[in-house]
Amino acid sequence: MTTPELLPISLVAHQAFCPRRAWLEAAGESTDTHQVQVGVQAHTPADDPTGSRSRRYRAVDVVSHDLGVYGRCDTVELDDDAAMTVVEHKATPVRRRPEVTEPMRIQVALQARALADMGYPVAGQAVYFTNHRVRVDITLSPADVAAAREMVAATARTLDAEQAPPPLENDRRCSRCSHISVCLPDERPLAPVTRRIVVADPDTQVLHLTTPGSRAYVERGRIEVSKSGEKLGSFPIERVQGLVVHGNVDLSSGLIREVLWRSLSVVWCTSTGRVTGWARPAQGPNGGPRLLQHVASHNGRIDLARQFVTAKIANQATLLRRHGNAPDTVTRLRELQRAALDALSLTDLFGIEGEAAASYFAQFLTMFRPKVVEAEQLTFSVRTRRPARDPINAALNLCYGLLTADILRAVVACGLDPHAGFLHSSGRNKPALALDLVEEFRAAVADSVVITAFNNGELRVRDFTTVLGTTRISANGRKALIAGYERRVTGTFRHPIFGYEVSWRRAMEIQARLVLGVIDGTQPRYEGIKIR
């Protein structure tokens, strides 16, 4: 990372809390946890300069070229002698004591010194704890100022380093850190995790727009969907974590702008599930690691490719063992799973993956209830992508498209480039990394959704039409399958490595972040998700 000429004071305070936290901030990683929202709310009055009164100024910008920092004081108070007191506003989660920490001392020390360097007399400094409504005055010693100066230098060293600082190990600071869900300090060793991880608002949903000829637009903070003057739906935009547009649905430019402004992405698919494009915000995190990703993709990372294929085959074997009737195939898949771990080249891996796929899909129909197969006259023997030759293939195509859309969002969210992959070739102009990660989720998520939808009667053969050898899914069938897919990805499972309950959608982002860790050097190795 390149160190800017002047460092933000807040970044130096993050360095004092944890060097990795400073790195993540500088790399553009932002989170939207409850903790962050509380902090933002607590600062809202202090961020408004129009709230200034005589002797009490708000949102005062300060700079010190001597220290090499700039920042903003929440409040600056004037006493009778026109000397100033810097007051920093801090939100603390309820029940914690209003105590001044080392990063806070560093922060107010730098603010006060910057104010003094600008020629204003400084009388003191304080922290105002907004939740407790308690103000704590701070007396600074020359040692505090020296420590603040040293912390500025340490921040510059952190940013100058070629590699991200490693996460802290078993450190209590992590449970108080708003960046734990993107830093993943507990997941790095690829072992069971006991600490609870707070993720960005877990109640938000991906909105699928499926009605042909409809139009979606934003109005008064809601996404409105209508067709021919009839309103089809209305959703609060803050509850949406991404948009997937299926087929012929129009989005207003206002909606696209609003979604991107909120750092969300939009994925467009055909009505059969093929991903045709996506839009992502101009600003994204981890520009440095993205460059390393391209180098790694060019040089090859067989260790990553092996894991994608191994996990894919393992999950095919588990799904077939659970729901099918083909023990010999399961045994062969387990052998191929082990062989993939030892593959010496991508060519070998493709050979193993191809044999596994042929064996698995040859027995795919055994996972459907015999009564359903008979009543619906279901047939399936081989995967036919484009065009789909039967209802099961058409349903699989749609679910793989939904899965690709989700993985694309996860890859983009952590700043990686969907096009620079390790198993799929980047030269084929496809989103290679997204397709790499899709592999380990295919059986556990998409295949499972298709099997469940037919077995439960949510999907019937009458939901499909076949014309000139191409099978297409009807609008009702698509809605049923998308609903089943959403239930699956928002539902939780016990993570096979970390042992905690996690939604499949969150698991996709974790896997993308583990790939990021391998690329930026903070993750010793990658392991795909293998369901048991």
Ligand code: SF4
């Ligand atoms: S989660 Fe822990 S290691 Fe990661 S940035 Fe926060 S304090 Fe540092």
